[in-house]
Amino acid sequence: MTERILILRAGAIGDVVLSYPVLFALRARRPDAFLCLAGRTEARLLALAGGLADAERDIADAFFAPLFAPAERAPCRELAEFVGGFDRVVSLLGDPGGAIARALKAHGARDLVSFEGVRPGAHVARQLFAVLAPWGITGFPEGQAMIARALPCPEDAPAGCAVVHPGSGSAAKNWPAERFRALIECALVAGFAVRVPCGEADAEAVAAATDGTAAEVVRLPLVALAGLFMRAALYVGNDSGITHVAGAVGAPTVAVFGPSDPALWRPLGPRTCALRGRGGRFPGLDRVLAAAGLGPGGKGL
Structure with missing residues (x-):
């Protein structure tokens, strides 16, 4: 059966692009897995077009709001059905107190790894990537293009510009x-x-x-x-x-x-x-x- 993995990442274009090494490594480790990126901005669409993800959702949609609601609220049935449909969940949302991780578990997340937040020191992409260590994924793809699939561009775009x-x-x-x-x-x-x-x-x-x-x-x-x-x-x-x-x-x-x-x-x-x-x-x-x-x-x- 195809493994299904959900990756969640908020933020602007650059914030989402810095999560691409996570997607890249998951794709390399499990080529047949189904990867869904719930993210912000057109960067999630680029991940889909570039083959890093098989599906995308807008994490700003009200559908995901229960993940950020007070803990005493009951889980949302529709969101629980969605989250529970994945074998693994990678939360890159920045969660120093663990509230989002607890909400994800309440909504059916099974094998979950979670990012606490940016700290001084290592590059942000490496900090995000480190969440994969419990799954045995530790080889950061340094110096590689995250997207190699040819993408459409304007017909009049000159090569070598x-x-x-x-x-x-x-x-x-x-x-x-x-x-x-x-x-x-x-x-x-x-x-x-x-x-x-x-x-x-x-x-x-x-x-x-x-x-x-x-x-x-x-x-x-x-x-x-x-x-x-x-x-x-x-x-x-x-x-x-x-x-x-x-x-x-x-x-x-x-x-x-x-x-x-x-x-x-x-x-x-x-x-x-x-x-x-x-x-x-x-x-x-x-x-x-x-x-x-x-x-x-x-x-x-």
Whole structure:
């Protein structure tokens, strides 16, 4: 009989992408298992399109609300039927007091492993991955692309383009726009077609970084954007969920860090580089250009 495994992960795009090594390892260990990811954002749809999951649910749906309700409430029959239909459950929700784990058990979870929460020290993806140890899964897939399956992308997307993403979930994490603009100009001079993704929260940062350049701004669903990354020769971006996606699909990725700590949050993948200045400051333009292969000598990743 096919083993059924439920994985639960909340958070923004990057938070869900950092759970991909868990899905990757479960798929590698049990190729015939049925994996269902209950997650947030389009990152759960990317996991499905990339073959990491066989089904997805939106954990923000009211269907899952009983998992976060006061303990004295009786279990929800519909949710208990759903949870009880899985042989194993992986909760990556951040549960320092164990309340969510207890709710899952009350709703029929059998073989359950649970994540208590992020702590200082190891990379967040490794902390999430550590929950699999009781099942004998300990080999973290360092340096591997989490998604290798070809994904759809715009038909006019040029192979070997440079993708530059000047936005993030917080303006404080954005490398200065004038440096992004200078990098875009260098990429154009080097002969790259430059594509700049723009999401709902990125409009101001994208406008400032692309002003006066010949870069093309693109607005794409996450799965199509990941397909674009697979065709790219270079990706440069801030500490953001989009940067995590670029690394996860194997794009040569330069991640620019400032206030956030790359030891915890750097993107993972076969060709990634995280740069940070001293004292939590942003790195200089020359250093980023060199890592991207756009400086003197043209090497880089």
